[in-house]
Amino acid sequence: MNPFQLISKYILGKPNRDEYEALESWKNESEANLEALRQTIRINEVSNDLREYQQVDKKAAWQKVEQRIGAETHIIGFKHWGKIAAVAVLILASIFVIQSGNDVITPEARVYTSTGEQIKLDDGSIIDLDQKSVLTASQSRTVKLSGRAYFDIAPDKTKPFTVEINHGVVTVLGTEFNITTDSLFSQIYVTEGRVKHTYNGEEYILTVGDMLTIIGDKVELTKDQTSQVTSWKSKELNFVNENLHNVMKGIGSFYNVQVEFPAKMNEDDCKINTKYTSETLDQVLKELAVIVRLKYEIIQGKVIIKSFKC
Amino acid sequence: MDRLIFKQFFETHYSPLCNLAYRIIGDIDKSEDIVQDVFVKVWNNRDQLDKDRNIKSLVYTMVKNHSLEVLRRDGIGLRVVRIISKAEEDIQSNIQEEEIENYKLLDQIYVSIRQLPPKCGEVFTLSKVNGLTYTQIAERMNISVKTVENHMGKALKLLREMIIPKP
Incomplete structure (x- = not known):
């Protein structure tokens, strides 16, 4: 019997004599074992208060x-x-x-964090900053972003607007676009006008509907006309006769989580009609579990799809 | 204290604090009001806060005392008598670090349940949240009591791994 089975026997209250002795000797083997036992007992005891949890x-x-x-x-x-x-x-x-x-x-240098209100810069540009995101405006028309934001930049032909992200720099003349950036992953999606992205000496010109995704050193340019990547801003996700892959893609960007389908599931022909506004990710997934019998697991903040039925 | 730190503090402690107040007054809406009042009070008086003072302990103590006041003012019934007489002895005294940690832990456990494997999470929820016995869980899920025990053990193991950082 492995130590953990012994611990749970001990905590759940029914060890026989041999098991009890085995646990005692395991516990005395090292400080770490003793600590593991203590922590598990504590988690078990505190869990009893879940009945009243609000x-x-x-x-x-x-x-x-x-x-x-x-x-x-x-x-x-x-x-x-x-x-x-x-x-x-x-x-x-x-x-x-x-x-x-x-x-x-x-x-x-101004540092902005999300307050639920739009940020209005001195040059007239308007920025929507998502939760847990930070925007630093060091000088006129130069900002640094960590997290996710939607930019509506006031045009100024004489002075380009630049956004420093974790993977390079985005340069703008006057346009609207969405950026998500963290240390592992950056994504730029343009909804109006043109932007230029520079990273590792490579330049990309993006126009409406272009989505540039950078993971590490890998840069990928795709067209995504129906993208829901800006849905977090309007706080509304709306699907009409959409298949599950697209619905999950939308949910992924709305809640800022990664979604993984098994490799063999390329496309599906579900027709999903639904709308989400203030639901939590958990509620949304539970609803899909009812609509398309979605089975999934959440591991380290990643939603992993197991199966579904249209 | 700048706003970012204040907000982070709020994010971490809001839910545990509401649960602390709820245990005292038994009304979640009122509990939320109390906790929000305390946060506003702390923010408005941030300049006067002693730098060396443990803010966490201060806020938990404020919420606890405030809840007891509300209970005295609005509360009726046995719950009041029971809780007040129990709390009488330690009112106005600082809340213990261990109690704070337990509220935080409870919150982490609640959030982590959904990351457990489905069967395991279901067993754990039925036992700890709904208060079913192992026999009741076994009948309901059509599994053996032995399997219920195994799921419980696994749940505790996984929760510990998720919640307590590896040294």
């Missing part, structure tokens, strides 16, 4: 709290920035007198 909507609660504490974007280290900015302006002003005619770069 689920709450953190997102809605945060919005309420945010309304009460003021939802304006926060400038990190405001007090200190005030000082630094004052000093910097002073120094720049004196340089400016001596070398007038040079461009003065405003020494101001």
Whole structure:
């Protein structure tokens, strides 16, 4: 009998004498064994309180709290920035007198996090920032993104707008596009106009409907006219006679999770009609379990499809 | 405290705090109100917070005391008598670190259940959430009591691996 079976026997209360002794000697073998036993007992005991556990909507609660504490974007280290900015302006002003005619770069870095409100930059550009995403605006028309955002950039032919992402730089003249970026994965999707992406010395020009996906050093350009990648922004997913592959693709970008189909399941001819707005991922998957008998597993934040029936 | 840190703190502790308040007053809507009030209070007074003070312990203590106040004011019935007399002794005193950790752990367990293999998660839920006995679970799922025990053991093992970081 392996140690873990012994532990569960012990915790669940019915070890016989031999089992009890086997566990005792295993427990005394090492500090790690003892710790494992303690932790498991604790998890078992705390779990007994699950009967009274109440689920709450953190997102809605945060919005309420945010309304009460003021939802304006926060400038990190405001007090200190005030000082630094004052000093910097002073120094720049004196340089400016001596070398007038040079461009003065405003020494101001703003860090935005998602507040549920659109970010309006000084140049008129509007940015929707998703949850858990951070946008740093270091100077006029230059930002750095980690996470997911939708950009509506004010045109300015003289000064391109650039977005630094984990995989390269996106340069824009005036357009609308969606970016998701983290250390492993970046994705750019253009809904209007043109953007240029530069990474590892390679350039890609993207136009409407182009989706550029970068995983590590692999760059892939695809056309995706019906993409739901921007659905997170409108907070609504709407499917009309859509097959399951596309539905899952939409759900993946809406909830920002990866979805994996078994390799043999290339296409399907399900016809799914449904609409999601404020449902949790869990609720959506449970609904699909009813509609198409979807069987799935969630492993490390990845939804893995096991089977389904149209 | 800047907003990002405040928000992260909220994300981690909001649900455990609501459950702490709920255990005292037995009404989840009121519990949420209490916790939100405390968060707003903390934010509005962030300049006066002592840097060395343990914010986590402060917030949990505030929620607990606030809940007890609400219970005294609005509560009726046996629940009140039972809880207040139990809490009387430690009211106004700081909440213990272990109690805080237990609320956080409960929250992590709840979130992690859905990552368990389906049968295993079902058995664990029926036992711990719905309070069924192993025999009842066995009948309901048409499996043997032995299998129920195995699933429970596996669930505890997996939960521990998911929740407690490897050293």
